Amino acid sequence: MLQKLYDWVDERLDITPIWRDIADHEVPEHVNPAHHFSAFVYCFGGLTFFVTVIQVLSGMFLTMYYVPDIENAFASVEYLQSQVAHGQIVRGMHHWGASVVIVMIFLHTLRVFFQGAYKKPRELNWVVGVLLFFVMFGLGFTGYLLPWDNKAFFATQVGLEIAESVPVIGTDIKTLLAGDPEIVGAQTLTRFFAIHVFFLPAALFGLMAAHFIMIRRQGISGPL
């Protein structure tokens, strides 16, 4: 049945080469943990991607309940956490995943660094990777404020003061992030929400596409 359906579509649109091009590629022996167990270090990039997928999906579902409003944000989080079926699990995935993704991306960076895999011709992919690292940090920073509890509020206060300590343009950076030169409040929460769910994910997807296209084009770096 499914095969027939596939054949029907394939006959018209010739989709086989499309997914073949994405899925069919040789994994060299030196990155396969089945051959050399130490090759597990090559998994961290893929694990980063896997956790990122969890973050995107769980985040999408969290926005069904969350409101970025200082009167209701905390209450909405508390509700989805305590009343909504499996809400605690989904928020737990997003909460813990946020830390795990940073750990994974860091291990991936270490592997690439210590194996010298960033060297010519892969310099550009290293640059994109570092940008991805920054975007991840941005997602962590903006997401931390959203529950609007005391920890979130004061962590953001400190973070904004760090931004403010930049010479010359520090105050403008802070105002631009917080929506107000002094107050961490209603406008800060809506801004951080917008940055967290629209701006940074858009940047993340673009950079990830570039990262993956480059690795497919250049291949995985050779054995040490």
Added chain:
Amino acid sequence: MSEKKNNQVSRRQFLNYTLTGVGGFMGAAMVSPMVGMAVDPLLQAEGSSDFQYVMDVSEITQQPQRKSFTVPQEDGWYESESEQTAWVYRTENDEILALSPVCTHLGCTVDWEGGDYDNEFFCPCHNGRYDRMGVNIADTPPTAPLPAYEYRVEEGKLYLGKA
């Protein structure tokens, strides 16, 4: 295209330039109001500082007193009252001084004569100290004096502005 006319723009070039120009214009027209929206907080005029009644001048002593007062706060569409605190006292020259209690190190709240330091402001977080005039004492964490509130005295009443 004939070679004699090589100072002229070819049809292809002309179309390229026009389409790029029109496309660029359309793109800019689309994006510029959005960017304007994003940077609006930078364009907002700074709110003039209102002065709030804090205490009667006759009550001000040489001994710093901790005074709380509320300031109306406008955060975009959200209006609220913000609670502020000042240490109010007279200096040795009999001038009124109202200091912000926010430590210039990492923003904790300083206390007058806290932590067994006489005649000083003390921050319990990292043992920051300030002398009687609110000037940070060398070799303690704060790097700047405590900010003083702007003040105004009208009919024997003390009003405080921004720190």
